[in-house]
Amino acid sequence: DVKVTQSSRYLVKRTGEKVFLECVQDMDHENMFWYRQDPGLGLRLIYFSYDVKMKEKGDIPEGYSVSREKKERFSLILESASTNQTSMYLCASSPHTAGTGDSSTDTQYFGPGTRLTVL
Amino acid sequence: QKEVEQDPGPLSVPEGAIVSLNCTYSNSAFQYFMWYRQYSRKGPELLMYTYSSGNKEDGRFTAQVDKSSKYISLFIRDSQPSDSATYLCAMSANSGYSTLTFGKGTMLLVSP
Numbered sequence: 557d558v559k560v561t562q563s564s565r566y567l568v569k570r571t572g573e574k575v576f577l578e579c580v581q582d583m584d585h586e587n588m589f590w591y592r593q594d595p596g597l598g599l600r601l602i603y604f605s606y607d608v609k610m611k612e613k614g615d616i617p618e619g620y621s622v623s624r625e626k627k628e629r630f631s632l633i634l635e636s637a638s639t640n641q642t643s644m645y646l647c648a649s650s651p652h653t654a655g656t657g658d659s660s661t662d663t664q665y666f667g668p669g670t671r672l673t674v675l
Numbered sequence: 676q677k678e679v680e681q682d683p684g685p686l687s688v689p690e691g692a693i694v695s696l697n698c699t700y701s702n703s704a705f706q707y708f709m710w711y712r713q714y715s716r717k718g719p720e721l722l723m724y725t726y727s728s729g730n731k732e733d734g735r736f737t738a739q740v741d742k743s744s745k746y747i748s749l750f751i752r753d754s755q756p757s758d759s760a761t762y763l764c765a766m767s768a769n770s771g772y773s774t775l776t777f778g779k780g781t782m783l784l785v786s787p
Contacts, residue, residue, distance in 0.1 A: 560718075589774070596683070598779035599719075599763070614774070646718055663709055664765075664775055666718035 559583070560667035562647055568673045575634040577670050579647030586652040588630035589664060590614075590622065592643040599646065605630055606652070637674045645670045678702055681764055681778030690787050694751040698764035698778045701745065705766040705776070708740050710749045713761045713780065722762070723749060754785045 563578035579588065589604040591614075601614030603622040611622050619641060623631045630649075634641055648664040681698045688694055696710075706727050711719035723738040725731045725747075731738045737750040747766075751758055764778040 596779070599777045601774060604774060663707075663721050663724055666711075666720065668718045669716070671716070 560647055560649055560665055562645075562667040562670050564670050565668060566671050566673075568675065569634075569637050570675055571638060573634075573637050573674075575637050575672065575674075577632040577634075577645055577647075577672070579630045579632070579649075579667055580628055581630075581647075581649040581665070582628065583649065583651070583665070584627065585649035585665075586627070587650045587664075588624065589648040589650075590620075590630065590632045591646045591648065592616070592641075593646055593669075594643050602632065637672075639674050641672065642674045643672060645672055678776050679764065679766065679778045682781055683779055685782040685784050687784045687786065688754055690754060690756060690785055692754050692785070694749075694754050694758070694783060694785075696749040696751075696762050696764075696781050696783070698747050698766075699745055700747070700766060700776075702766075702768065702776070703742075703745065704768040706742075707767045707769075708738070708747050709765040709775070710736075710738055711763040711765060713763060715760075719763055751783075754783075756785050756787050759783055759785050 560581045590602045591599045605611050605624045621633045646669045647667040650664045679700045708725045710723040712722045713719040725738050728740045728742045735752045739748045761780040761782045763780045765775040
């Protein structure tokens with residue numbers, strides 16, 4: 557089974573702190589994603605990465621950065637946390653495929669999420 | 676017009692009911708369609724996957740895709756209290772290299 561783990565389930569930080577959220581996957585997937593999920597707004601893509609050292613902005617990258625030094629690990633960084641970054645953060649991974657029509661290769665697998673509260 | 680529309684609910688049904696969950700979309704390039712189930716305070720888990728049009732059945736769950744109408748559905752037969760969760764539809768134009776476009780999710784409550 558694909559396993560995506562996130563470093564913390566719950567995190568409380570103060571405004572202005574630098575926050576690191578870690579995500580690790582064990583299936584040798586090339587693609588990794590960071591989302592935030594808020595009531596009424598659904599899942600919104602923050603950043604994603606197709607390979608080591610590569611990153612692409614998603615829909616809401618402002619206030620965030622990412623790091624991918626190893627294939628299995630994708631970190632989300634809040635440079636200076638603010639109260640409007642209080643949210644559920646979800647990491648996902650998927651393999652590179654050429655459109656096999658196979659659900660095991662064509663979908664994203666999610667971690668359990670980190671609920672971040674910024675006071 | 677949003678790319679993917681999904682009624683947020685909540686949808687409340689008694690145990691044993693047939694449940695129908697739906698999404699509409701505007702991008703005709705979408706050809707990979709997924710349903711994720713998300714329990715409270717957990718990450719989404721893949722429930723059903725369909726490539727292009729047609730039906731797919733897995734136990735009590737049936738996924739339908741009608742590309743001509745840009746409409747996808749998830750049916751749950753003999754619903755159980757354990758089916759109470761938020762159901763997210765997701766879709767993409769290309770697999771692998773593509774990002775997913777999600778609906779906002781429908782909350783389902785199945786009462787015993």
